[in-house]
Amino acid sequence: MIELKDMCYVRLGTRDVDGAVQYATEIVGLEAGGRTRDAAYLRSDGRDHSLVYFDGDTDDHTVGMEVGDMDALDAAAVGLEALGRPVTKGSDAECEARRVGAFINFTDPTGNSIDLVVRPYHHRARYFPARDAGITGFSHIGLRSSDPVRDEEFWCKNFNIRVSDWLGSCGLLTFDQVHHRIALFPSDYPGVQHINHQVETFDDVMRSWYFLNDRQIPIRFGPGRHPTSTAIFVYFAGPDDMTFEYSTGVRMITDPDNDRPRQFPPGPEAFCMWGAMPDIPEFQ
Ligand SMILES: [Fe+2]
Structure with missing residues (x-):
């Protein structure tokens, strides 16, 4: 049994990262977080981020969910493999890009890309949006x-x-x-x-x-x-x-x-x- 603790993030590919960020901040009311050459992080609460737009295919979506610790993550990897759901372990660079301590990725039976993560980063400052959507x-x-x-x-x-x-x-x-x-x-x-x-x-x-x-x-x-x-x-x-x-x-x-x-x-x-x-x- 894999015990989920929390929702973490959604990662969405887009061909227009700047346009997506403009929409997410000015319309949805998210806060612009970190920015790299090909990805933008958006905040909605005390977490480091809960939405990422990255330069990629618009059908490339991943959902991140948190498990308790490294032991739980390792056990989840073994369990998913046993179910016939191959797991890939995030590299150090991929963990840094996701702002988590560690993660594995798998697909559900439909083919949805799911990250199981440990130690997702939280932010030092409170969420302060560009638009007060509440x-x-x-x-x-x-x-x-x-x-x-x-x-x-x-x-x-x-x-x-x-x-x-x-x-x-x-x-x-x-x-x-x-x-x-x-x-x-x-x-x-x-x-x-x-x-x-x-x-x-x-x-x-x-x-x-x-x-x-x-x-x-x-x-x-x-x-x-x-x-x-x-x-x-x-x-x-x-x-x-x-x-x-x-x-x-x-x-x-x-x-x-x-x-x-x-x-x-x-x-x-x-x-x-x-x-x-x-x-x-x-x-x-
Ligand atoms: Fe809903």
């Missing part, structure tokens, strides 16, 4: 899946991951108290489907909805409220067709032994208590 931190991702039932089994059998609720065949998965950390969505190709940042209040969601509309950023869903997590949300379009989400009020599952996952029907209606309909293919 962000409190990077919280979850939507992950593409060529077979959500198979991938749910992969994650739940081999990691400390459990299902919080299902939307159709899509599991909303978590490893801690937050209702979901990974949401699986059917897709013909691997990659990150959306990136969620939590914001402090309902007012922040609505302020951003006006802000985004004013700048003609396509709204993909919302404002609305998820019946699963009870979070109030808005989804919007980012660089390279990535979907970003702000949400607030995600349900915390403090007693998982006494919380049973609920099944919600397939189809876009089940995504919103208020009746908002998503303009997101994977939610249809």
